[in-house]
Amino acid sequence: MDTRSFALSYAAENLESSLLFLKELIKIPSVSTESERSKDVSNCANFIAHRLTSIGIEHVQVYETAKHPIVYGDHLHAGSTQPTILIYGHYDVQPVDPLELWKNPPFEPTRIGDNLFARGSSDMKGQLVACLSAVDAIMKTGKFPVNIKFIIEGEEEIGSPSIKKFLQEKKDLLISDVVLNPDTGMIAADIPTIVYGLRGLAYFEIRVFGPDHDLHSGAYGGVVHNPAQVLCDLVSGMHDADGRVTLPGFYDRVLPLSDQERKELARLNMDDNYYSNQTGTSGVWGEKGYSSIERISCRPTLEVNGFLSGFTSQGAKTIIPSKAMAKISTRLVPNQKPEEVNIQLVSYLEKHAPSTVRWEVELISDGFPSISDINLPETQALASALEMIWGVKPVYKREGGSVPVTADIQQILGIDSVLTGFGLPDDNIHSPNEKLHLPTWQKGILALVHFFFNASKTIKLDIK
Amino acid sequence: MDTRSFALSYAAENLESSLLFLKELIKIPSVSTESERSKDVSNCANFIAHRLTSIGIEHVQVYETAKHPIVYGDHLHAGSTQPTILIYGHYDVQPVDPLELWKNPPFEPTRIGDNLFARGSSDMKGQLVACLSAVDAIMKTGKFPVNIKFIIEGEEEIGSPSIKKFLQEKKDLLISDVVLNPDTGMIAADIPTIVYGLRGLAYFEIRVFGPDHDLHSGAYGGVVHNPAQVLCDLVSGMHDADGRVTLPGFYDRVLPLSDQERKELARLNMDDNYYSNQTGTSGVWGEKGYSSIERISCRPTLEVNGFLSGFTSQGAKTIIPSKAMAKISTRLVPNQKPEEVNIQLVSYLEKHAPSTVRWEVELISDGFPSISDINLPETQALASALEMIWGVKPVYKREGGSVPVTADIQQILGIDSVLTGFGLPDDNIHSPNEKLHLPTWQKGILALVHFFFNASKTIKLDIK
Numbered sequence: 001m002d003t004r005s006f007a008l009s010y011a012a013e014n015l016e017s018s019l020l021f022l023k024e025l026i027k028i029p030s031v032s033t034e035s036e037r038s039k040d041v042s043n044c045a046n047f048i049a050h051r052l053t054s055i056g057i058e059h060v061q062v063y064e065t066a067k068h069p070i071v072y073g074d075h076l077h078a079g080s081t082q083p084t085i086l087i088y089g090h091y092d093v094q095p096v097d098p099l100e101l102w103k104n105p106p107f108e109p110t111r112i113g114d115n116l117f118a119r120g121s122s123d124m125k126g127q128l129v130a131c132l133s134a135v136d137a138i139m140k141t142g143k144f145p146v147n148i149k150f151i152i153e154g155e156e157e158i159g160s161p162s163i164k165k166f167l168q169e170k171k172d173l174l175i176s177d178v179v180l181n182p183d184t185g186m187i188a189a190d191i192p193t194i195v196y197g198l199r200g201l202a203y204f205e206i207r208v209f210g211p212d213h214d215l216h217s218g219a220y221g222g223v224v225h226n227p228a229q230v231l232c233d234l235v236s237g238m239h240d241a242d243g244r245v246t247l248p249g250f251y252d253r254v255l256p257l258s259d260q261e262r263k264e265l266a267r268l269n270m271d272d273n274y275y276s277n278q279t280g281t282s283g284v285w286g287e288k289g290y291s292s293i294e295r296i297s298c299r300p301t302l303e304v305n306g307f308l309s310g311f312t313s314q315g316a317k318t319i320i321p322s323k324a325m326a327k328i329s330t331r332l333v334p335n336q337k338p339e340e341v342n343i344q345l346v347s348y349l350e351k352h353a354p355s356t357v358r359w360e361v362e363l364i365s366d367g368f369p370s371i372s373d374i375n376l377p378e379t380q381a382l383a384s385a386l387e388m389i390w391g392v393k394p395v396y397k398r399e400g401g402s403v404p405v406t407a408d409i410q411q412i413l414g415i416d417s418v419l420t421g422f423g424l425p426d427d428n429i430h431s432p433n434e435k436l437h438l439p440t441w442q443k444g445i446l447a448l449v450h451f452f453f454n455a456s457k458t459i460k461l462d463i464k
Numbered sequence: 465m466d467t468r469s470f471a472l473s474y475a476a477e478n479l480e481s482s483l484l485f486l487k488e489l490i491k492i493p494s495v496s497t498e499s500e501r502s503k504d505v506s507n508c509a510n511f512i513a514h515r516l517t518s519i520g521i522e523h524v525q526v527y528e529t530a531k532h533p534i535v536y537g538d539h540l541h542a543g544s545t546q547p548t549i550l551i552y553g554h555y556d557v558q559p560v561d562p563l564e565l566w567k568n569p570p571f572e573p574t575r576i577g578d579n580l581f582a583r584g585s586s587d588m589k590g591q592l593v594a595c596l597s598a599v600d601a602i603m604k605t606g607k608f609p610v611n612i613k614f615i616i617e618g619e620e621e622i623g624s625p626s627i628k629k630f631l632q633e634k635k636d637l638l639i640s641d642v643v644l645n646p647d648t649g650m651i652a653a654d655i656p657t658i659v660y661g662l663r664g665l666a667y668f669e670i671r672v673f674g675p676d677h678d679l680h681s682g683a684y685g686g687v688v689h690n691p692a693q694v695l696c697d698l699v700s701g702m703h704d705a706d707g708r709v710t711l712p713g714f715y716d717r718v719l720p721l722s723d724q725e726r727k728e729l730a731r732l733n734m735d736d737n738y739y740s741n742q743t744g745t746s747g748v749w750g751e752k753g754y755s756s757i758e759r760i761s762c763r764p765t766l767e768v769n770g771f772l773s774g775f776t777s778q779g780a781k782t783i784i785p786s787k788a789m790a791k792i793s794t795r796l797v798p799n800q801k802p803e804e805v806n807i808q809l810v811s812y813l814e815k816h817a818p819s820t821v822r823w824e825v826e827l828i829s830d831g832f833p834s835i836s837d838i839n840l841p842e843t844q845a846l847a848s849a850l851e852m853i854w855g856v857k858p859v860y861k862r863e864g865g866s867v868p869v870t871a872d873i874q875q876i877l878g879i880d881s882v883l884t885g886f887g888l889p890d891d892n893i894h895s896p897n898e899k900l901h902l903p904t905w906q907k908g909i910l911a912l913v914h915f916f917f918n919a920s921k922t923i924k925l926d927i928k
Binding site: 199201203210211212213215216217218219220221222223224225226228229231232233235236237239272275278279280281282283284285286287292295296299301303304305306307308309310311312315316317318319320321324325326327329331354355356357358364365399400401402 | 663665667674675676677679680681682683684685686687688689690692693695696697699700701703736739742743744745746747748749750751756759760763765767768769770771772773774775776779780781782783784785788789790791793795818819820821822828829863864865866
């Protein structure tokens with residue numbers, strides 16, 4: 001047997017002890033958003049740090065931040081010719097409310113058939129333990145084939161507010177070739193999935209001011225430019241007849257879809273019906289010339305998140321409102337930049353807002369989009385590892401949402417992320433009765449063992 | 465001296481006793497919207513009825529309605545060759561809150577210089593007493609030159625909900641040639657004003673439904689037709705580039721402005737600056753081809769009264785809202801009909817709402833527009849009377865707002881109204897510190913004496 005086979009055997013033989021550790025980890029209620037849980041959150045960090053040390057990870061340190069600690073550790077003995085993989089994870093979890101909808105106590109892991117029910121079982125304590133178990137199996141049975149570093153934070157579920165500063169301060173410590181982030185999931189239990197792109201965000205509030213007080217619509221209807229109507233005009237004008245966003249220069253930096261990407265996305269079988277059924281709509285809508293999955297993953301969009309003006313209670317009040325407000329957000333794709341979209345929006349408003357009203361716009365929240373080269377050797381190493389276990393090529397996917405840490409790492413450290421994970425669409429993450437499908441999770445551990453061997457430069461992958 | 469001169473002298477000599485009666489009337493807090501005041505409201509009706517009887521009006525009766533009583537009375541001794549004038553008034557008043565902003569108790573009439581401060585002093589107990597004093601002066605000094613009837617209601621400030629039924633039931637009793645409604649005001653103390661038209665109303669709520677629940681804007685931005693955006697598109701499309709309403713057939717029944725009307729309106733000196741200053745806007749806006757005062761008074765308009773969708777609190781929430789709602793109202797001019805505008809709006813939505821959303825529309829409130837022939841002999845009689853007192857021709861005006869009773873009377877009885885009044889723009893009606901300018905009010909009493917004589921068919925007016 002070679003070292004890979006020894007590691008795979010060890011991992012397979014120790015699945016129950018991996019599960020035991022996962023259960024212990026789950027029992028710590030590390031809800032990052034609840035201040036009364038902050039002791040639990042920091043206990044959880046220490047528990048992780050202890051585990052890292054006990055499996056042979058070095059330089060383990062719990063770094064304090066403004067809020068919850070970040071755990072660091074590394075194992076850098078594969079030599080400078082081997083790649084360094086930065087393993088990202090988070091040990092914090094979502095709140096559990098509404099508690100009454102849970103069938104079992106959320107922090108008492110309960111195994112029912114193939115599933116383990118508990119908060120954090122899928123998102124992402126299970127994924128984190130899969131990584132640690134794979135690493136442990138390799139460490140126990142031979143020399144680690146690549147260099148590895150860990151950053152495991154406790155603020156992912158509250159938007160990772162401390163990680164930017166940490167990345168900036170620890171830039172040298174964190175230098176790596178690629179990030180492995182096992183915080184996404186699979187599109188189905190038989191389809192391993194690699195996420196290589198995420199959209200960014202630029203979220204705005206637009207306020208339009210008309211008359212200096214609400215007016216009687218009879219006495220003034222006909223001489224005042226109604227700010228609600230003006231804002232409707234402005235919002236309406238932000239898309240053209242083809243569903244394209246009209247902010248000047250909005251698409252200038254957008255990377256076009258490659259044929260390879262379109263082919264991969266088409267394999268996902270997420271067609272228009274899929275999205276109509278998921279959303280309860282009578283049909284999909286979006287930019288012409290792109291399929292639904294292409295629009296969600298690879299094209300930027302602009303959404304109205306909220307709109308408020310005037311009288312909105314029951315009945316009739318005949319006023320011309322003095323002001324109107326809209327929350328507008330754009331989902332961005334590489335290489336768009338939030339601050340440039342801000343400028344584009346201001347320039348759109350400067351051009352189209354009439355002189356009869358006053359307006360202001362505020363950038364409330366932002367995040368960069370990210371994309372990784374799917375031809376990176378480490379991505380191919382992961383793809384091959386997944387195929388070895390599942391017997392099918394993984395699908396490559398770009399997510400419509402944002403994982404701010406991915407863009408932060410790309411911006412600050414200049415390192416691409418490859419995202420995967422062994423959670424399933426029905427895992428109820430962020431909801432009551434979160435669960436982990438144990439057979440899939442166990443496959444994941446073995447796939448990660450393969451990944452670390454595949455990532456070694458001395459391995460020549462036979463990529464089909 | 466002729467009978468007119470005797471009446472004018474009597475009125476002038478009895479101004480203080482008119483004022484005394486007005487003060488007594490004001491002291492009754494007849495706030496129609498407050499149920500705890502309903503006793504006061506009905507006391508006020510009886511007080512009015514008593515006064516009518518004591519000045520010689522016959523058949524005085526207090527009619528109960530579902531809410532507050534309507535007072536009727538008549539004096540029909542001028543003969544069938546003389547016109548019958550139906551005098552409309554209301555004895556109810558607006559609430560007084562915020563009470564703390566009143567400088568004097570609202571129901572204790574307080575004379576300061578030329579003004580009498582109290583709730584109802586201008587709107588419209590003062591105007592009602594002006595009418596009664598003019599009638600009293602003529603009755604006391606000779607034969608009344610025309611036939612008169614009174615209807616004085618107690619629900620004007622709550623939208624006259626009982627008057628329709630009353631008009632329908634008492635159709636025969638109320639037959640007249642014209643209505644004198646002294647419930648409007650003057651545009652300035654030196655410019656007597658006749659209102660001969662009012663706009664109608666059709667007030668709608670439009671609801672647009674998209675996905676069956678709020679969606680994550682990252683996960684679904686690009687495949688869902690956002691209902692807030694759809695409603696913005698729909699609202700935006702309700703006006704064209706020239707500020708015209710695009711509902712199909714909206715202008716079909718609109719009476720064009722006559723040259724005479726445009727000339728009269730231009731005399732009002734209510735230009736664009738006037739309206740910008742009044743509303744605190746940087747400029748006016750509206751349908752091309754019409755002046756501000758023309759648009760407000762003689763052209764129909766469409767307003768957004770309210771708009772609500774999605775997340776509207778502080779900060780950012782990245783959702784695609786499941787629904788959106790707008791309150792939309794149209795101000796109508798003769799001969800538009802609310803129920804036809806309802807059909808036009810539905811037909812607009814049927815044509816322009818995309819199939820990706822579901823929508824519904826509800827007509828919440830409506831009222832017909834009204835217009836009177838300014839060449840009616842009684843209108844000319846009033847114009848001449850006003851000129852006799854103020855020394856200038858009155859201006860003719862159409863109001864942008866709605867006085868439902870005027871349209872109800874026109875619809876049910878087929879009788880035109882001529883509206884006037886001796887309140888001033890700074891009278892604070894519906895606000896704290898309502899007041900009546902006594903010198904103007906006293907001129908009004910004398911003008912009304914002239915009016916009743918001028919309205920007699922045996923008088924040949926020398927209209928300039």
